Amino acid sequence: MGLAKTEMFTDQQNEISLFAKVFGHPARVAILQHLFKINSCVCGDLVNEIGLAQPTISQHLKELKHLGLIKGNVEGTSVCYCIHKENWTTMKNIMSDFLNQDLIEKQNCC
Amino acid sequence: MGLAKTEMFTDQQNEISLFAKVFGHPARVAILQHLFKINSCVCGDLVNEIGLAQPTISQHLKELKHLGLIKGNVEGTSVCYCIHKENWTTMKNIMSDFLNQDLIEKQNCC
DNA sequence: TTAATACATTGCAATATTACGATTAATATT
């Protein structure tokens, strides 16, 4: 198989897992952290910054863009990337709801 | 390839991606949400609850346990699972730091 | 002891992911 049976889960569960999946590779984490650190648009130097080959970085950027977490603007021959702030906030709220579920003391055995 | 080049990333980046990866499947999200909802140990009914075959659930539980996010206690013929609260809090702090990076207004082009 | 129950493990098929060389597409420069 290798494919998740998404139809048996809620939209919320599928959405959480899609966001999580995109953070499930250190290169994409590194790209996002760099975009936050620079806090402006990064044109081109992500390949040097991260250290993977250009097609690989391009593929990771595509996934981040597809989920709406970054924006890309063509600027001459290069492309400028930055965090999509509104979508990042939306994602953050969804993930935070999941992570911040109540840990009330009431356990029986563990 | 199919394997991440973890050696070129920081420990923090690799840790974030490992936690995210385990949330990158809706079945594991559903299992965790169920454990939170019950808010005590769940003995046995996870297979009925989630709807995947027993070996599949067992495999997902193994991954969650391996990362330390759940605990499993043998209770007779069944095994009781619950959230590992301390580890969950640690994970939550790591993920929150990543998700809550500052979104200061200063963008050039995007 | 035997049978039943609950869960783990093994083995395998189908699909997904990661990485990159080669190529293509688009714009800039000369």
Added chain:
DNA sequence: AATATTAATCGTAATATTGCAATGTATTAA
């Protein structure tokens, strides 16, 4: 126009993930 630059896309190899049938293991019940 010809060339250079930058990034996307294609194609492919290596590896990982998902799912489950079959089987194994441990505990309980009869």
